[in-house]
Amino acid sequence: MVIAADDEQGDLRECLESVAANTPAAVTMLTVSPTAAAVNRALERLAPADVLILSEPCRVTPGWLERMREAAREDSNTATASALADAGTMLALFADSRRTGTAEELAERSQRLAEHTLGLHPRLSCAVSPCVYVRREALELVGALDEELDLRWALEVDFAQRCLLSGLAHLAADDVLVQPLAPDRQSTEELPAALAARYPYLSAAPAVADSGVLALALEAARGPRPRLWVTLDARALDGAVTGTQVHILELILALAQTGRLQLRLLVRSERIDRATLELLHDLPATEILAFEDLDPNTARSTVFHRPQQTFSPGDVAVALALGERFVLSQLDLIAYRNPGYFPDAEAWQDYRRASRHGMSAAERVVVFSEHTRRELLSDALVEDARIRVVAPGLDHQASSAQRRPANLHGGGEGGAKSSLADGFLLCLGTDFRHKNRLFALRLLAALRAEHGWEGSLVLAGTHIPVGSSLELERGFLEEHSELRGAVVSLGPVSEPEKAWLLAHAGAVVYPSAYEGFGLVPFEAALSNVPCLFAPQSSLADEAPARTATIVPWDARASAAAAHALLTDPAERSAHIQKLALAAAKLSWASAADAIVEIYRQAAVAPVRDAATLSRDAVRREARLSVEHEIEAAQLVREREHAQRMYEELNAEVGFGLSLIGPHGTLPEGLQRALLALSAQPALSRPLFALLSRGFVAVRAAARLLGRRPPPAS
Secondary structure: OEEEOOOOOOOHHHHHHHHHHHOOOOOOOEEEOOOHHHHHHHHHHHOOOOEEEEOOOEEOOOOHHHHHHHHHOOOOOEEEEEEEEOOOOOOEOOOOOOOOOOHHHHHHHHHHHHHHOOOOOOEEOOOOOOEEEEOHHHHHHHOOOOOOOOHHHHHHHHHHHHHHHOOOEEEEEEEEEEEEOOOOOOOOOOOOHHHHHHOOOOOOOOOOOOOHHHHHHHHHHHOOOOOEEEEEEOOOOOOOOOHHHHHHHHHHHHHHHOOOEEEEEEEOOOOOOHHHHHHHHOOOOEEEEEHHHOOOOOOOEEEEEEOOOOOOHHHHHHHHHHEEEEEEEOOOOHHHHOHHHOOOHHHHHHHHHHHHHHHHHOOEEEEOOHHHHHHHHHOOOOOHHHEEEOOOOOOOOOOOOOOOOOOOOOOOOOOOHHHHOOOOEEEEOOOEHHHOHHHHHHHHHHHHHHHOOOOOEEEEOOOOOOOEOHHHHHHHHHHOHHHHHHEEEEEOOOHHHHHHHHHHOOEEEEOOOOOOOOOHHHHHHHOOOOEEEOOOOOHHHHOOOOOOOOOOOOHHHHHHHHHHHHHOHHHHHHHHHHHHHHHOOOOHHHHHHHHHHHHHHHHOOOOOHHHHHHHHHHHHHHHHHHHHHHHHHHHHHHHHHHHHHHHHHHHHHHHHHHHOOOOOOOOHHHHHHHHHHHOOHHHHHHHHHHHHHHHHHHHHHHHHOOOOOOOOO
16 A cells, blocks of 8 residues: 655544554555655555555545455456545545545444445546555556656546556446545646647546446435435426426425425526516525526536426436436327427427437436326337326415406407306316317307206417417307307416316316326316316326216217206215315325435436437537537638638729720720730830839829828729
8 A cells, every 4th residue: 555645734644543443454555755756666666466545645444445456356457446535536425625524424424335335336537536446457557657747647647548548447436435634635627738648538637437327326325315406497487377387386396395305496587487486586495597507517416307398409408417317207298199289290200309318318207197107108218117107286385366367258259248157167278289179169069059058168278379279169169150159268377367267167178188197177176166077098097987077079978967067066066076085185295205206216226328328419419519510600700701802802803894894994095005015025014013113102192292092903
């Protein structure tokens, strides 16, 4: 063993005592100055043994040297093994480079490490001081340390790169922990010019690894934390109110209340509603990160959670840039399977590729229902081991007081003021085609024609520019003009307005053909309102038996059940009670607890080829994007240069043409004389030179006299 350290801070004695107490007596130990030359002399003296180099004073724990040797000798091609440190290195358990601790604290951390380490021994691209085990075979193969370099660069970079280029490898002993005794150790990341020239593939001090194995090993070695660091993508909170936005906001509130997370919320500061932003700022242990402030140096949290599908490669790139591990909520496969929600086929295929990319990169994929889980499996999008089913909650915390929609009696297909007082059918949801609002109109027609019901239908939801059912609805109302006065279209409504509509509706009609979960029937029941829905997709599994009253998609048969719920108190009560009992089980606290456990699973999940390939693809796309921008900038510069050259040439040619030709300023006879003279170089050259010198003299005289000089040729 070689301890390369000066005793300027009085730490060497404590290091020697710790090493002596925890190392077999048969191990030879030399103390030298912290230079490459001094270490080389020690390496020669200790031949032919392997050597463990402490490049600065450290505390160690029992069994440390044996485990270092086991790691280094695990594979015949290993050159070095580097120990973890509690702080201050690229293999640190804690980010704070100034972290300090006692010997007792080190022993406690080492015990926790022994309990939680995975013993992965991840590969590294360099050695990492201060504790490096060097095999003698590596020294024999590539030679000693370069004495022209500082010890750190000589060992961690130059020696390590020579080993790599010779076919050897480096690894981390993720079951060994040492404690540097100089907690304020600082090291520059500037690569010496000599090493940059020697290893041109290194633009800076090499990163220790480019795979997820090291991140996994370090996260496991740290053991369960009081608060797991999680970044949650909250960019969807952009002011619009849909089921997705409500879900994301309520999930954030519930996660913050668990007390088990250090949350970082990624938002678009120029879009998010001010009231929502203030609400997020007030959450405990929560940081707000503006998307506009991201840069390559933004730290990566342990986990990144995107609580909805990935819509573009950029969504995946952000996730992988801001989290060591990735959790994705795949709410449904509606858009994945429906090309009608995109402007063209290419846009749809781009979305499908982005969806597959996100699901492939994620360590865990969260779905709302068993139905969606089965869909992912049937399309071979995610293997079962990575899927987790977590139902959303219904006990919303961010709900506001009720507020009557301002345009309830105006701006729709017709007025329905008098009939609204008798209870109306309420159809909630965007006008996506699969939401099937057209069936709500057909049901209204059947209720009126078959049962003489005089109520109205209120349509509340955002209009979708691509894939909307709006034209179909207008066409139906044109054919059934008797309904136009009974249909009110409100457009988008806020949560308080939605609450008011639920409280005053006679029944909710929810004729969706496909839902990832389908909360509306349960929300209606909690508002003491029955809901008409079909046993489709997830609702076939999640809703209690015999509560789905729509017969798909028979309007006349469905109208009979609907009329009973609208007019029979006993039917209404039984229906509402069944759904309300099921809804009571859907709490955000339960959902948040389940999600936190998923985060912890993702943090220590085995590294997968697909996730590694996803990260590689993102890096490649980023590099290609930068190269494209450089090429584009170069092309612009070339075009600007060509334009300037053209303008200069055009000016010169234009001046010449202004003198000669049919419209030239020189008389035709003089033009012919000059042309004939130019054919006699012996005569023309001295004459033209004389004229040119005369022109220069005239310009100079004109300047002296303050006159405007003639134009330059």
